[in-house]
Amino acid sequence: MEKNLNHIKSLIENQIARVKKLEEGSQFTDYSKLDKIVIGAIDGDGIGPIIMDSTLKVLNVLLKDDLNTGKIVINRIEGLTIENRIEKMETVPKDVLHEIKSCNILLKGPTTTPGKNDNLPNIESANVTLRRELDLFANVRPVQVPDKNIDWIFFRENTEGEYALGSQGIDIGEGISMDFKVTTDVGTRRIAKAAFEYAKNNGNLKVSIITKANIMKKTDGRFLEVCKEVSSDYPEVPVDDWYVDICAANLINENINKDFKVFLLPNLYGDIITDEAAQMQGGVGTAGSANIGGNYAMFEAIHGSAPRMVQDNIAEYASPESLLKASEMLLRHIGYINKADELSSACEKASTTMKMTGNKNGNTAAEYAACVIENLSI
Ligand code: IPM
Numbered sequence: 001m002e003k004n005l006n007h008i009k010s011l012i013e014n015q016i017a018r019v020k021k022l023e024e025g026s027q028f029t030d031y032s033k034l035d036k037i038v039i040g041a042i043d044g045d046g047i048g049p050i051i052m053d054s055t056l057k058v059l060n061v062l063l064k065d066d067l068n069t070g071k072i073v074i075n076r077i078e079g080l081t082i083e084n085r086i087e088k089m090e091t092v093p094k095d096v097l098h099e100i101k102s103c104n105i106l107l108k109g110p111t112t113t114p115g116k117n118d119n120l121p122n123i124e125s126a127n128v129t130l131r132r133e134l135d136l137f138a139n140v141r142p143v144q145v146p147d148k149n150i151d152w153i154f155f156r157e158n159t160e161g162e163y164a165l166g167s168q169g170i171d172i173g174e175g176i177s178m179d180f181k182v183t184t185d186v187g188t189r190r191i192a193k194a195a196f197e198y199a200k201n202n203g204n205l206k207v208s209i210i211t212k213a214n215i216m217k218k219t220d221g222r223f224l225e226v227c228k229e230v231s232s233d234y235p236e237v238p239v240d241d242w243y244v245d246i247c248a249a250n251l252i253n254e255n256i257n258k259d260f261k262v263f264l265l266p267n268l269y270g271d272i273i274t275d276e277a278a279q280m281q282g283g284v285g286t287a288g289s290a291n292i293g294g295n296y297a298m299f300e301a302i303h304g305s306a307p308r309m310v311q312d313n314i315a316e317y318a319s320p321e322s323l324l325k326a327s328e329m330l331l332r333h334i335g336y337i338n339k340a341d342e343l344s345s346a347c348e349k350a351s352t353t354m355k356m357t358g359n360k361n362g363n364t365a366a367e368y369a370a371c372v373i374e375n376l377s378i
């Protein structure tokens, strides 16, 4: 009992210290002012190196002028594999983290997160560690289904909620376990501001706040309250709020779903709902995701590392679509709008001719990349 109480005490102290630091605020990098932009390309593991290879082939052609002048540098980072992480027993090995922090912006492949039954040491998800270490508080995920008039964008809080202390729950003994969930004013305010700013700058789109505040009264209650407070600074932006269960149902309710535009969600609901939404777009393999903070931004595929594809020797059939989508978002973020548009239209064309099934009856990642390159208008 004493040990658990001390553990809880230290969790609380750490959270108070974290909030103090957050309250100091952070500056946002202005990429247009940099002489040189270093893109860190983190392979990850499983199918990661394969889809990264294909993606970089495309980027090398798309960005060849800026790569030649040295305005853009791509720094490939290979050490974020489950093997290396287990060997060093570090979620993100120190030298890898150092390399990552030396870049201006990051493109990341999938990384394996050991689950309870995987027979692997209990190391934390690399994603979660990186999001926390780089303070990437906004997870932004667009989903479009044009023939159903669906055009959604999700603003998922990315460092708090169930994830803040996800690996620091306790087994009390006597068959009882407890995990902890954290919501803070400062953490909620900044994600809410990001969502409302986006809604305002894109023609006053409706913002839907998603919680389970009828059950998680403290944490989700605070999230809802702070989001509503922020909404009062945006009188032109329509706002409503939903519980996450009925939100999940309404995403597939064709009478209602096209009325949703911008979603604002705490971490775990954002995780779940964005997978559902990505599936409606064509699967998690088709979606990209932006993790945005003050000093750094990281763009990634939202799917996992698919170790089964590697075991079954079909990794080369993995689709690089989500990592290319992430690259497009990265280019937009650094102000390369024309390049982003060009990439997006080439991918769209490639998707009509290529068949990505994730298996031998479909095209390979390399074939997909070659097709995208053919469709670039350079
Ligand atoms: C995601 C993923 C991660 C998450 C996993 C890999 C830790 O599902 O980016 O949505 O839960 O956030």
Ligand code: MG
Binding pocket: 271, 272, 275, 302
């Ligand atoms: Mg997820």
